[in-house]
Amino acid sequence: MPLKVGIVFNYLQLPDVLQYPFVINKRTDDIVIKKGMFVYTNSLEGFLIGIVEKIVLLNEYFSDALTIKAYNNNSNPNILKGLFPSDDFEYAIAIVRNLGIIEFSANSKDSIEKISRMTYPASPGKEVYLIENKTLIDFIGLDEKKGLNLGKLNSTDIEAKINMDRLLNKHFSILSISGGGKSYLTSIIIEELLTRNPSYGTPAIILIDVHGEYTYLKNVNKIKNKVKLIDMSYFQASVPQMSPYIFRKYQEQISHVQIRELAKTIKKLRERKDNNGIYGIKDIIKSIENDSDGSKSTKQALIGWLSELDRLTIFGPQENPTLNNIVNQGELIIFNLEKETSIRKKQILVDYICNRLFYLRRLQKIAPFLLIIEEAHQFCPEAAHSKALSKSIIETIAREGRKFMACLCLISQRPKKLSTTALSQTNSKLILNIKNPYDLKHLMDSSEAITKDFTDMISSLGVGEMLLMGNAVNYPVFVKVRKRNFKSNMETIILSKVCLNWKIEN
Ligand SMILES: Nc1ncnc2c1ncn2[C@@H]1O[C@H](COP(=O)(O)OP(=O)(O)OP(=O)(O)O)[C@@H](O)[C@H]1O
Ligand SMILES: [Mg+2]
Structure with a gap:
């Protein structure tokens, strides 16, 4: 049985399509309506789901400054309390923000078929109910069976x-x-x-x-x-996996000319049969040093940049x-x-x-x-x-x-x-x-x-x-x-x- 929690009423230009207020029923059980709870009412369009966005406590006795003054000035407030049962006049209003119209599937009243946007307000006088857990789980899209349990939904035990x-x-x-x-x-x-x-x-x-x-x-x-x-x-990052451009990404100062020199050396090292395609930065440096052609200054600068990278101790001949x-x-x-x-x-x-x-x-x-x-x-x-x-x-x-x-x-x-x-x-x-x-x-x-x-x-x-x-x-x-x-x-x-x-x- 759905739990009745209140009745839709007119308050401050509401209900409109987006929001409606309801007077919260006085309860004898320990269910307290709080901000963040999900509720529904039956509107002209069907099952209108919403979330309690705001709760306002009202008491007509205390809405008038003169009454409060009299209440305060009286030496024995209990007499006044007897005359005006102010506690009985306290009531709470919840303001609900509408989330959509739920259509349930024809064969199972529990599973949601479709959620559509509401285009019509809730009707004053209609009952408001607390959403049942099963419907809420479906509405939010939780996965009860295989989901990752991160905690509890606020204001619920779901x-x-x-x-x-x-x-x-x-x-x-x-x-x-x-x-x-x-x-x-x-x-x-x-x-x-x-x-x-x-x-x-x-x-x-x-x-x-x-x-x-x-x-x-x-x-x-x-x-x-x-x-x-x-x-x-x-x-260790693997040097043989690195293209000349990756070297330049890690060492921006390497120039275009130096990149060409580096590319040539890497190609040579990759083609060599005696190293099984395994080489480190030191091998690249050695190979550049041994290379007879190419400008000396280019090679020197390149070796400088490569040595700096080598000193980071990140790069090795094999990934590890x-x-x-x-x-x-x-x-x-x-x-x-x-x-x-x-x-x-x-x-x-x-x-x-x-x-x-x-x-x-x-x-x-x-x-x-x-x-x-x-x-x-x-x-x-x-x-x-x-x-x-x-x-x-x-x-x-x-x-x-x-x-x-x-x-x-x-x-x-x-x-x-x-x-x-x-x-x-x-x-x-x-x-x-x-x-x-x-x-x-x-x-x-x-x-x-x-x-x-x-x-x-x-x-x-x-x-x-x-x-x-x-x-x-x-x-x-x-x-x-x-x-x-x-x-x-x-x-x-x-x-x-x-x-x-x-x-x-x-
Ligand atoms: N869900 C929780 N339940 C209980 N305690 C928590 C929870 N979340 C965080 N805490 C407490 O807050 C402390 C700080 O959390 P955490 O180290 O995760 O912060 P952080 O956001 O990663 O911070 P930083 O940005 O500085 O890394 C934790 O040591 C823990 O004591
Ligand atoms: Mg952290």
């Missing part, structure tokens, strides 16, 4: 089980201020993906972990055999670890960049990894993957002057990845600094608290679904509360993010304790 395909397919982003809970939410998504029933199909997960925040996952017994932790200090061997479906690879301080080095590493992954995916040499990039504004910034080496490939994956099932998750605390091209391609957005007005404006610019109303709500979200919108759901919803199941040792680190135990180790 688990926010997000359909994985819908979330990943068109990329997604996680945005909030620092400390808003982005990494926490990411670890919950990873928990869900790694513990998902293998028969449901799960992509490989690749995580660019800038601060080493996810390394604890390697120590969790339940999943540790599915987690590979790669310390980027030992990572070999990416096509380690990317497996249903498993997580963490590239831990914790120890890297040079932003250029970090960008080269991220650029190399993203390029290789996308290339391998296009050739179907690795499983479909989800690539999660923490601090994405460092690797794919908006500003033209901060030339991030990895920007172009991240934008390419954002634009074209979907066709090849290369999914992207961008995490950032400064949406304004994140490339608009990339951000606008992340169709689903998981937004936690954002306070900065510039960031909010940037968000509004990057997605038309984010209206002024939403930005007001985003700036008042608490820790662990998020707005989920975009392709993952039919309608934007607020979710209380659940607690994580696998604990990180970061959670037990407390400033005062660290101070007490601090010793400088010589």
Whole structure:
């Protein structure tokens, strides 16, 4: 039986097509009508679903200043209370924003056939009911069976089980201020993906972990055999995979003439039979030195640039670890960049990894993957002057990845600094608290679904509360993010304790 919660009435020029008010029934059970709850009424067009947007408490006794004055001045307010039963006159009004007309399928009253736009207001005098869970789950587009459980829908006890395909397919982003809970939410998504029933199909997960925040996952017994932790200090990019133009991408000063010299040398090294196609930067340098023709100054300058690249200790004769061997479906690879301080080095590493992954995916040499990039504004910034080496490939994956099932998750605390091209391609957005007005404006610019109303709500979200919108759901919803199941040792680190135990180790 649907639960009656009130009756539509006329209040301040309403109902209109977009909104209607209803007087909330006084209740004897403990159900409280709150902002964010989903309700319906039967309008001329049928089942009209809406969301409670505002609640107003009214009491005629206290709407008149003189009465309040008399009430206040009286030495014994209890006498007045006896005369005027003011408590009985308190009533609450809810203002509902209409979301659409639901048509149910003819053979099952439970499943939604179609949702269409309403064109006619709710009728005053009609009952308002609370939406039943099953209908709401269908309306929002949750996946009760196979979905990723991120927490509970606000003001309900419905688990926010997000359909994985819908979330990943068109990329997604996680945005909030620092400390808003982005990494926490990411670890919950990873928990869900790694513990998902293998028969449901799960992509490989690749995580660019800038601060080493996810390394604890390697120590969790339940999943540790599915987690590979790669310390980027030992990572090697493969020189034979690099064309002369890739060298120039990483070392911009290389001139056109030098590129020609480099191309000639690389061609020679590739054709040589004695090295099995394996060579490093040092071999290129040696080969340039031994080359008898060509201008000496060109060669000297080129050797200088190549030596500088070599000193970064990123490039080797072979890729290590070999990416096509380690990317497996249903498993997580963490590239831990914790120890890297040079932003250029970090960008080269991220650029190399993203390029290789996308290339391998296009050739179907690795499983479909989800690539999660923490601090994405460092690797794919908006500003033209901060030339991030990895920007172009991240934008390419954002634009074209979907066709090849290369999914992207961008995490950032400064949406304004994140490339608009990339951000606008992340169709689903998981937004936690954002306070900065510039960031909010940037968000509004990057997605038309984010209206002024939403930005007001985003700036008042608490820790662990998020707005989920975009392709993952039919309608934007607020979710209380659940607690994580696998604990990180970061959670037990407390400033005062660290101070007490601090010793400088010589
Ligand atoms: N859903 C949640 N439940 C309980 N606690 C949470 C939740 N989300 C976040 N927190 C708390 O907030 C803290 C900060 O979260 P987190 O490290 O994820 O922030 P962040 O957005 O990644 O910040 P930064 O941008 O600085 O990386 C966490 O350590 C945790 O204690
Ligand atoms: Mg974080």
